[in-house]
Amino acid sequence: MPDSTPTPECRTAGPADEDTATAPLLQAEQLSCRYAGHTALEDFSLTVYPGEVVGLLGPNGAGKSTALKLLAGVMPPSDGRVRLAGRDLLDRGLRYRRQLGYLPERPPLYPEMRVRAYLRFCARLRHTPQAAAAVDTALAECGLESVAGRRLDQLSQGYRQRVGIAQAIVHRPALIVLDEPTVGLDPLQLQGIRTLIRRLRGEHAIILSSHILPEIQALADRVVILNRGRICHQGPTHTDADWISARFRDRPDASALGGLPGIAQAKPLTGDHWQIRLSPGTAPETVLAEVAAQDWGLLAWQPGGDALEQIFLKATEGTGDTP
Ligand SMILES: Nc1ncnc2c1ncn2[C@@H]1O[C@H](COP(=O)(O)OP(=O)(O)OP(=O)(O)O)[C@@H](O)[C@H]1O
Numbered sequence: 001m002p003d004s005t006p007t008p009e010c011r012t013a014g015p016a017d018e019d020t021a022t023a024p025l026l027q028a029e030q031l032s033c034r035y036a037g038h039t040a041l042e043d044f045s046l047t048v049y050p051g052e053v054v055g056l057l058g059p060n061g062a063g064k065s066t067a068l069k070l071l072a073g074v075m076p077p078s079d080g081r082v083r084l085a086g087r088d089l090l091d092r093g094l095r096y097r098r099q100l101g102y103l104p105e106r107p108p109l110y111p112e113m114r115v116r117a118y119l120r121f122c123a124r125l126r127h128t129p130q131a132a133a134a135v136d137t138a139l140a141e142c143g144l145e146s147v148a149g150r151r152l153d154q155l156s157q158g159y160r161q162r163v164g165i166a167q168a169i170v171h172r173p174a175l176i177v178l179d180e181p182t183v184g185l186d187p188l189q190l191q192g193i194r195t196l197i198r199r200l201r202g203e204h205a206i207i208l209s210s211h212i213l214p215e216i217q218a219l220a221d222r223v224v225i226l227n228r229g230r231i232c233h234q235g236p237t238h239t240d241a242d243w244i245s246a247r248f249r250d251r252p253d254a255s256a257l258g259g260l261p262g263i264a265q266a267k268p269l270t271g272d273h274w275q276i277r278l279s280p281g282t283a284p285e286t287v288l289a290e291v292a293a294q295d296w297g298l299l300a301w302q303p304g305g306d307a308l309e310q311i312f313l314k315a316t317e318g319t320g321d322t323p
Contacts, residue, residue, distance in 0.1 A: 023050075039229055041067055120132065
């Protein structure tokens with residue numbers, strides 16, 4: 001695959017540890033990335049569970065593409081590490097990397113290749129069993145059957161984007177990383193790609209980036225907002241008043257937290273950051289007292305209700321795009 005990404009100053013990620021009690025699919029821990037002295041990403045941590053759709057949102061130059069390159073394992077971090085299914089992404093071989101599909105900002109398409117041949121090439125690169133059948137499935141899923149024999153340079157932007165997504169899913173990865181999958185599309189093409197991404201959720205966990213808020217709201221379960229290389233917010237894309245964002249000093253036990261009276265559901269975003277949904281009719285302050293009485297060192301407790309747009313504006317306040 002062509003890749004013009006310059007190598008950043010890097011440090012090899014540390015050994016994997018096997019603590020996967022709640023079985024996250026992807027764990028990124030305190031990633032940073034420096035390009036020739038310029039810090040593009042700092043202290044980026046993210047946990048993704050199977051079947052989740054996570055949106056990465058931020059103004060131009062916020063560090064979204066950099067974060068996705070590190071999460072997809074196409075570039076090593078300067079600091080931190082990424083684990084996929086409990087194993088260090090960079091230390092492990094193809095077997096684990098095959099669990100990941102990646103659509104870069106500029107899809108690596110060879111203009112003179114035909115769609116089916118290109119996808120077969122991608123499937124073989126990843127040692128996909130029954131490659132021909134896998135290509136047929138990806139063609140059907142991405143609505144590409146009618147253009148399977150066409151050269152890539154004869155396709156419209158929308159169809160090229162579909163081919164980019166098809167190469168990311170042809171080997172049936174558990175995690176798909178999509179960098180701005182809808183950029184440059186007209187409204188009709190946009191609708192097609194949205195429908196496709198919705199169809200893929202569930203079977204695959206998806207991380208996708210955009211600088212457009214409604215895009216993330218339409219597709220993602222939760223959002224991570226980046227600004228100037230740092231995470232400035234993460235939480236659900238729906239901001240119902242009965243969801244609470246809580247931070248702890250020590251990682252709570254999931255079943256103990258979820259089993260407290262008045263709590264309908266507790267979901268970890270990272271080890272110390274949890275989303276808690278209250279049972280209908282429960283007053284947040286009653287549950288707050290229960291949670292604070294536990295041994296987890298409650299640090300922050302923020303009932304939802306703030307519209308995501310306000311959160312985005314607040315989080316990126318006073319900062320424009322970064323070149
Ligand atoms: N290869 C590189 N060499 C040097 N600096 C880089 C490189 N790639 C990105 N940067 C810088 O790192 C910062 C983050 O860039 P990145 O592309 O990750 O942001 P982004 O949020 O994806 O932006 P956009 O939405 O415009 O694509 C920017 O300041 C950018 O100029």
